[in-house]
Structure formats: C-alpha cells, structure tokens
Amino acid sequence: xxxxxxxxxxxxxxxxxxxxxxxxxxxxxxxxxxxxxxxxxxxxxxxxxxxxxxxxxxxxxxxxxxxxxxxxxxxxxxxxxxxxxxxxxxxxxxxxxxxxxxxxxxxxxxxxxxxxxxxxxxxxxxxxxxxxxxxxxxxxxxxxxxxxxxxxxxxxxxxxxxxxxxxxxxxxxxxxxxxxxxxxxxxxxxxxxxxxxxxxxxxxxxxxxx
Amino acid sequence: xxxxxxxxxxxxxxxxxxxxxxxxxxxxxxxxxxxxxxxxxxxxxxxxxxxxxxxxxxxxxxxxxxxxxxxxxxxxxxxxxxxxxxxxxxxxxxxxxxxxxxxxxxxxxxxxxxxxxxxxxxxxxxxxxxxxxxxxxxxxxxxxxxxxxxxxxxxxxxxxxxxxx
Numbered sequence: 001x002x003x004x005x006x007x008x009x010x011x012x013x014x015x016x017x018x019x020x021x022x023x024x025x026x027x028x029x030x031x032x033x034x035x036x037x038x039x040x041x042x043x044x045x046x047x048x049x050x051x052x053x054x055x056x057x058x059x060x061x062x063x064x065x066x067x068x069x070x071x072x073x074x075x076x077x078x079x080x081x082x083x084x085x086x087x088x089x090x091x092x093x094x095x096x097x098x099x100x101x102x103x104x105x106x107x108x109x110x111x112x113x114x115x116x117x118x119x120x121x122x123x124x125x126x127x128x129x130x131x132x133x134x135x136x137x138x139x140x141x142x143x144x145x146x147x148x149x150x151x152x153x154x155x156x157x158x159x160x161x162x163x164x165x166x167x168x169x170x171x172x173x174x175x176x177x178x179x180x181x182x183x184x185x186x187x188x189x190x191x192x193x194x195x196x197x198x199x200x201x202x203x204x205x206x207x208x209x210x
Numbered sequence: 211x212x213x214x215x216x217x218x219x220x221x222x223x224x225x226x227x228x229x230x231x232x233x234x235x236x237x238x239x240x241x242x243x244x245x246x247x248x249x250x251x252x253x254x255x256x257x258x259x260x261x262x263x264x265x266x267x268x269x270x271x272x273x274x275x276x277x278x279x280x281x282x283x284x285x286x287x288x289x290x291x292x293x294x295x296x297x298x299x300x301x302x303x304x305x306x307x308x309x310x311x312x313x314x315x316x317x318x319x320x321x322x323x324x325x326x327x328x329x330x331x332x333x334x335x336x337x338x339x340x341x342x343x344x345x346x347x348x349x350x351x352x353x354x355x356x357x358x359x360x361x362x363x364x365x366x367x368x369x370x371x372x373x374x375x
Contacts, residue, residue, distance in 0.1 A: 052220035052258055052284055061235035062359065064374050071320050145320055150374050152235015153357020156219055156258065157317045160238040160328040163259050163284075 008197075013046060015204050016197060017172070020044040020190055022134055023127035024174040027188065030126035031176060034119070035096050038179035044172045044190075051163040054155060054171060058189075061152025066090070066108060068120035069158070070144045072128065075137035076200050078192040079158060080127070082120045083151070089184040090116075096181060113146045120144045123188070135203040158191055166194040212365065215275055222255035222283030224296035225364060232361040238321075238329035240286060240313040240336055240352070241360050244293050244345060246302040247367040253293040254362055259328065260335040261287040286332055290339045308348040309340050310369050312360050315353060329353070 008016070024041055032039040047057055055061055068082040084090040086107065094100055094112050097119060108116070121144045132139040147154060162169045172190040177183070192200075215223055217233040225231070226249070233241055233256045245252035262285050273280050281296075283289040298304065314333035316322050322330070333352045340347055351358070351371045359372040 052218070055235055056218060062374075069318055069320070142320055145318055147317055147355075148375060149237075149317065149357040150235055150359065152219075153237035153315070154317065155237075156235055156239050157237030157315070157321070157328070157357075159219075160258050161318075161321050163263075164328065165263070167263060 008048070012201055015201060016170070016192075017044050017046055019131065019134070019200060019204070020046075020172040020174070023131045023190070024188065026130035027123040027127040028176060030122055031119075031178075034122065035178060037096075037181065040177045040179060042175045044174050047171050047173070048168060050167060051159040051169045054159050054169055055152045058155050058171075058173075059151055061150060063151045064148065065151050065154065066113065066116060066146060066148045067154045068116055068144050068146050070120060070124045071142035073140040073142065075203075076131070076135070076139055076192075076196045078190060078196055080120075080124045080141075081158065081189040081191065082116070082123070083187040083189065084116060086148075089182060090186070092181060093178075093183045093186060096178070096183065107148065113148075117144045117146050134207075135200065136207065137203055162191060162193065168194060170194060170197060212363070213276060215278060215280075217254065217256045217280070219256055220258050220282065220284035222253065222257075222281045222289055222293060223278060224251075224253035224293065224300060225278060226251045226300045227364065229364045230361055231364070232359070234359040236313040236358045236360065237315055237317050238313070238327060238332065240311060240329075240332040242286075242290065242293070242336055242340075243310045243362050243369060244297050244307055245310075245362075245364070245367050246297065246306050247308070248306065249301055249303070250364045251297055251300045251302045252362060252364045252367070253297045255283040255289045255293055257286045257289050257332070258284050259286070260331045261285055286335050286339070290336065290343070294343055294345070307345055308367075309345045310348050310362075311336055311340075311350040311352055312358055312369065312371055313352060315355055315357060317355055317357065
C-alpha cells in the first residue's frame with residue numbers, strides 16, 4: 001500500500017471481516033472455556049475512516065473505561081484492544097472468572113486489572129493463533145498493558161500512533177455476551193495497521209490459490 | 211451570554227467575545243490556546259500529530275457552529291501559524307498575545323520505546339513554534355500518562371483542565 005488513502009472494494013472488506021471473524025470466534029471459544037458458559041459473539045462491524053474521526057464513531061468520549069491493549073507484531077501488525085466499562089457488568093465478569101468477593105469500590109483495583117489483563121492475553125492469544133494458522137503468517141503479540149481513562153483519550157492516542165503511518169484507520173468491533181450472566185458487551189476492537197491489510201489480502205489470495 | 215463551542219479532534223476555532231471553548235478526550239493530542247485577554251480574543255486548536263505525512267493530501271472540510279467557522283487542524287505544524295494569523299485578523303495585539311498548552315500525554319508505555327512518543331513530539335514542536343513566533347507560554351499542563359478534558363473561557367482567559375483519574 002503505497003498510498004495513504006485506504007480503499008477497498010466490497011469483496012475485500014468481506015475477506016477482512018471473515019479474517020476478523022475467525023479470530024474473534026476463537027477468542028469466544030477461549031472465553032467460553034474460561035467461564036464454562038455459552039458465549040455469543042456479534043458479527044464484526046468494520047469502519048474505515050480518517051484517524052481523527054474514529055473517536056467520535058466509537059462512542060461517548062467522556063466515558064471512563066479500562067482498556068487492555070496488545071500490540072500485534074509480525075506479518076500483520078496492528079493493535080487489539082479490549083474495552084471494559086466501569087460498572088456492574090465488568091465486576092460480574094471479574095467475579096465469574098476469579099470467584100472474587102463482591103466489592104463496592106468505585107474503580108477497579110490492582111487485582112481486577114490483573115484479571116482483565118490476563119483475560120485479554122488469553123483471548124488475544126487464541127485469536128492471533130487462529131489467524132496465524134489460517135493465514136500461514138508469523139504473528140507475535142506483545143505483553144498486555146492496561147489503562148483506565150476517558151474513552152476519547154485512549155482512542156485518540158492509539159489513532160495518533162496509527163496516524164504517523166496512515167491518514168485512515170480500519171477498526172473492527174466485536175462484542176461478546178455470556179449467556180445467563182449480566183455481563184454486558186465487553187468490547188473487542190481490532191485496530192489494523194492499514195499497511196497490514198494489503199498483506200492480509202495478499203495472504204488470503206495465496207491461500208485461495210487465485 | 212457565554213456561548214459554548216466544543217472542538218473535536220483535529221479542529222481549530224478563533225473567536226472574539228464571550229465564549230467557552232471546550233474539548234474532550236485529549237490523550238497524546240495537544241491543545242493550544244493563543245489569546246488576548248483584554249480584547250476577549252482567543253484561538254484554540256486540538257491537534258493530533260506534529261507534522262503531516264508525506265503525500266497526505268486529505269483535508270477536512272471544516273464546519274460551522276452558530277455561524278462560527280471551525281477549521282481543520284490535524285497537524286501542529288500548519289495550525290499554529292494559522293491560529294496566530296486569525297487572532298491578529300480579529301484584532302488581537304501581537305505584543306499582548308499569550309499561549310497556553312495542554313495535553314501531550316504518553317498513555318501507553320509500549321508506544322514510546324525510546325521515550326519519544328507522539329505526545330512528547332507534539333509538545334516539543336508546539337513549544338518550539340510558539341518560541342519562534344515570540345509568544346509567551348503563560349501556563350502548561352502537559353505530559354504524564356493520563357487523558358484530559360479542557361475548557362477555555364475567553365472572558366477571563368481561565369483554562370480549566372479535568373482528568374478522570
């Protein structure tokens with residue numbers, strides 16, 4: 001991709017969506033095994049827009065969220081971000097995984113963050129592993145990092161990073177739901193480095209033998 | 211009555227009169243205000259990156275809020291001279307102009323392997339440019355690892371910075 005503008009036709013977008021779908025469904029299988037419950041995932045939503053517009057698309061900029069960020073390195077670079085809102089849904093999620101006693105603290109503590117970080121690690125690992133097998137590519141993940149801040153600040157910082165290389169960004173959003181539990185939509189975002197999408201499409205082409 | 215203007219990322223505005231200019235979700239981005247306190251003139255931008263990518267020709271359209279023109283301001287490099295220009299056009303006096311800077315946080319450690327993140331680059335370039343234009347930096351709230359929200363009141367030149375953490 002020499003050009004900074006990213007343009008895809010419908011067919012290519014479908015391919016990217018499918019790749020994300022494969023990754024996300026492996027994540028959900030991992031999550032399902034982790035909590036021993038049925039997990040439902042949404043169809044990935046793909047958005048392509050200018051880097052400065054992304055934060056307005058994602059949601060309420062002032063909402064405080066905890067984001068777990070993983071850098072993806074290797075043949076298909078990008079970022080994976082899990083977003084957890086600061087409410088009962090996230091607390092229930094943590095309780096479900098760790099059997100932690102109920103706490104009424106306003107913000108998440110060190111233990112909670114550690115649980116979320118590890119969950120992020122497991123889910124991203126499952127998803128990237130599936131992708132690397134499917135694409136026949138070498139994909140490496142970094143150590144996960146957690147941050148609690150305003151949604152807008154977090155997204156704009158990630159977009160600033162992507163903005164150094166491209167004027168447009170591709171984001172894929174997937175949400176999970178755990179059956180029978182009040183765990184509302186932990187969100188999973190794939191921020192794909194636009195330079196990587198060309199490579200991903202090439203690898204799919206090779207795989208299809210076309 | 212004070213009017214509110216909310217800037218999104220990559221936008222800039224220059225006004226004269228009673229305004230409260232706000233911007234939320236500042237991470238590594240930088241918010242710069244150039245103002246003339248007595249004349250109630252101010253320009254504020256929320257820029258994302260220091261300088262443009264090679265070959266980036268995409269330009270924002272800008273928009274209007276209550277008949278106030280909002281300009282495109284994604285890059286610090288091109289925005290600061292434009293802000294000064296607009297402030298002077300509105301009647302700001304060059305020798306009375308002052309500036310305030312907010313933002314430029316380094317939120318993720320993994321994005322700054324050698325201590326140079328987008329945030330620090332933004333702040334460094336902003337300060338250098340303001341210095342070159344001989345504008346005094348009245349106050350700043352930059353760096354750190356947390357996001358910010360700001361609002362600037364043109365009547366008393368008070369800038370309030372909020373963090374949620």
